[in-house]
Amino acid sequence: MSTKADTKNHILDVAEKHFARDGFAGTSLRAIIKESKVNVAAIAYHFGNKEDLYKAVTERFAMPVVVEQLKRLRSVNANDSSTLEDVLAAFYEPPLKLIKKMGKKGETLSMFLGRAQTEPEPVYSLVDSHYAACRDEFIEAIKRFVPDLSEAEYQWRFEFMLSLIVCFLTRHKPVKARYSKELEWSPEDVSATLSSFCLAGMRDMKVKV
Amino acid sequence: MSTKADTKNHILDVAEKHFARDGFAGTSLRAIIKESKVNVAAIAYHFGNKEDLYKAVTERFAMPVVVEQLKRLRSVNANDSSTLEDVLAAFYEPPLKLIKKMGKKGETLSMFLGRAQTEPEPVYSLVDSHYAACRDEFIEAIKRFVPDLSEAEYQWRFEFMLSLIVCFLTRHKPVKARYSKELEWSPEDVSATLSSFCLAGMRDMKVKV
DNA sequence: GTATGATTCAATCAGTTGATTGAAGTTTTG
DNA sequence: CAAAACTTCAATCAACTGATTGAATCATAC
Numbered sequence: 001m002s003t004k005a006d007t008k009n010h011i012l013d014v015a016e017k018h019f020a021r022d023g024f025a026g027t028s029l030r031a032i033i034k035e036s037k038v039n040v041a042a043i044a045y046h047f048g049n050k051e052d053l054y055k056a057v058t059e060r061f062a063m064p065v066v067v068e069q070l071k072r073l074r075s076v077n078a079n080d081s082s083t084l085e086d087v088l089a090a091f092y093e094p095p096l097k098l099i100k101k102m103g104k105k106g107e108t109l110s111m112f113l114g115r116a117q118t119e120p121e122p123v124y125s126l127v128d129s130h131y132a133a134c135r136d137e138f139i140e141a142i143k144r145f146v147p148d149l150s151e152a153e154y155q156w157r158f159e160f161m162l163s164l165i166v167c168f169l170t171r172h173k174p175v176k177a178r179y180s181k182e183l184e185w186s187p188e189d190v191s192a193t194l195s196s197f198c199l200a201g202m203r204d205m206k207v208k209v
Numbered sequence: 210m211s212t213k214a215d216t217k218n219h220i221l222d223v224a225e226k227h228f229a230r231d232g233f234a235g236t237s238l239r240a241i242i243k244e245s246k247v248n249v250a251a252i253a254y255h256f257g258n259k260e261d262l263y264k265a266v267t268e269r270f271a272m273p274v275v276v277e278q279l280k281r282l283r284s285v286n287a288n289d290s291s292t293l294e295d296v297l298a299a300f301y302e303p304p305l306k307l308i309k310k311m312g313k314k315g316e317t318l319s320m321f322l323g324r325a326q327t328e329p330e331p332v333y334s335l336v337d338s339h340y341a342a343c344r345d346e347f348i349e350a351i352k353r354f355v356p357d358l359s360e361a362e363y364q365w366r367f368e369f370m371l372s373l374i375v376c377f378l379t380r381h382k383p384v385k386a387r388y389s390k391e392l393e394w395s396p397e398d399v400s401a402t403l404s405s406f407c408l409a410g411m412r413d414m415k416v417k418v
Numbered sequence: 419g420t421a422t423g424a425t426t427c428a429a430t431c432a433g434t435t436g437a438t439t440g441a442a443g444t445t446t447t448g
Numbered sequence: 449c450a451a452a453a454c455t456t457c458a459a460t461c462a463a464c465t466g467a468t469t470g471a472a473t474c475a476t477a478c
Contacts, residue, residue: 007455023329025235029436039457041438046455050436118327118379120232128383152388159380160373160406167372170327174337175364193414197369200409206401216425238466248427250468255425259466 008046011036013105016057020112024054024123055126058116061098061109062127066134068094073141084145084202088195091138092165096187099169107173114169117162135162146203157202164194217255220245222314225266229321233263233332264335267325270307270318271336275343277303282350293354293411297404300347301374305396308378316382323378326371344371355412366411373403 014036018027029050033040047053072090076082095113099106116127138161139154146157168190223245227236238259242249256262281299285291304322308315325336347370348363355366377399 021329023232023234025232026329028434030434040436041458042456044437115327115329118324120230120235120324152384152390155384155388156402159376159384163372163376163380164369167368171368171372175361175368179361179364181361193365196413196415197410198406200413201406204405204409206405237464239464249466250428251426253467 007038007042011038011043011046011053012057012060015053016060016112017108019054019057020108020115023115024050024119029053051122051126054123057112058126058130062113062116062130065095065098065113066130068098069134070137073137077141077144084142085195085199087138087141087145088161088199088202089191091161092191092194093187095165095169096190100185100187110169110172114166117166118170142202153205157205161198161202164198168194216247216251220247220252220255220262221266221269224262225269225321226317228263228266229317229324232324233259233328238262260331260335263332266321267335267339271322271325271339274304274307274322275339277307278343279346282346286350286353293351294404294408296347296350296354297370297408297411298400300370301400301403302396304374304378305399309394309396319378319381323375326375327379351411362414366414369414370407370411373407377403 011032015027015032018032018035022031029040029043033043043050043053047056069091072094073087076086076090079086099110099113102109116123119127135158139158142154142157143149149157220241224236224241227241227244231240238249238252241262242252252259252262256265278300281303282296285295285299288295308319308322311318325332328336344367348367351363351366352358358366
């Protein structure tokens with residue numbers, strides 16, 4: 001055991017946990033190597049520098065999520081009887097499904113995915129470069145179902161749609177802690193909840209900005 | 210000039226700018242003193258340690274916003290003909306009005322207020338302690354206008370409501386940059402936009418969580 | 419004007435940061 | 449098995465981190 005792939009994934013696991021909890025700037029490589037019990041140089045050997053490590057953590061799961069979102073969206077686009085709700089489900093379900101599938105490890109991934117969206121530079125640029133294409137394509141889809149708005153109105157609709165899932169990903173744990181109940185959830189139900197919250201707004205928001 | 214109050218406020222201005230852009234962990238005291246052209250010891254003298262400085266930055270504007278939100282909410286509660294929209298306006302308008310009033314400096318404050326809500330520990334606990342009372346009181350108000358839901362449903366309604374203003378505060382600049390247009394806005398209009406987006410969801414969100 | 423307190427300063431501390439080196443160990447390949 | 453490539457290791461680097469010290473400077477009150 002403890003061969004190449006093992007060490008790499010182990011470092012990624014621990015790094016993801018720390019980045020999720022403490023953010024990029026708040027995480028030191030020492031904290032990661034201390035917990036993962038590997039040498040500092042192992043990070044340099046396998047990944048490069050700290051930013052490259054963060055990128056590797058991101059690409060392991062975040063990228064596949066984006067790919068899945070776009071795949072789902074294209075299937076929605078291909079179907080004539082699709083609705084705006086289908087677009088929202090295409091956006092919300094992929095991250096939720098992956099998190100749920102990962103069980104206990106999903107909690108960390110959830111926090112990481114959410115926090116990544118609110119990181120300062122240099123992480124913001126990295127995340128944004130991943131999401132730029134995704135954002136554009138989803139905005140195009142929204143345009144089809146809610147036509148004749150200004151560019152700014154579409155931009156904000158996407159931002160608000162995104163902010164709801166970010167909110168769930170990052171606040172799920174604190175809310176659960178505050179409310180003290182063990183809230184079991186399914187990806188489909190949470191997706192439906194988020195959709196339900198913003199569906200009317202997506203259609204009818206009165207933008208005065 | 211350059212007496213006590215001047216130096217203190219100057220440090221606070223520069224610190225706010227850096228905390229807003231780089232986050233708490235990503236900001237070094239050296240970066241602050243380098244720009245503000247004061248001595249490192251001045252921070253220790255006026256504020257204490259780094260965390261105390263952050264607290265001071267928070268208390269200068271964030272606290273007054275919370276106070277104003279609660280004042281507005283109580284006036285909504287005292288009026289028999291109030292609606293849920295009034296509750297949302299009581300929540301959204303105070304931060305927006307303050308930011309707008311501050312002009313160019315408001316952009317920094319906007320980013321700071323938004324980022325503060327997504328900071329990792331130890332900032333999260335600090336921010337949460339400020340917002341705990343505010344959250345509880347607004348949730349009580351929502352309960353009056355949207356009765357008979359579970360505790361979890363109210364918690365999430367508040368979180369989503371909050372996430373929309375956080376989204377606006379932090380994304381306004383990037384969205385403007387992406388969209389390349391100079392978007393002028395008034396606090397009332399943005400508040401109305403956010404309200405409009407979430408009003409239906411606040412009432413009718415189907416929570417399956 | 420001088421004594422008192424408030425403020426600023428340069429100098430320095432020990433600990434941590436990200437990163438690199440070259441040797442030692444391991445696995446894979448011929 | 450031996451050579452080659454891959455992986456891990458301890459040791460070390462310079463730069464930066466938050467924080468503290470005691471002297472110097474300033475403003476104020478008497």
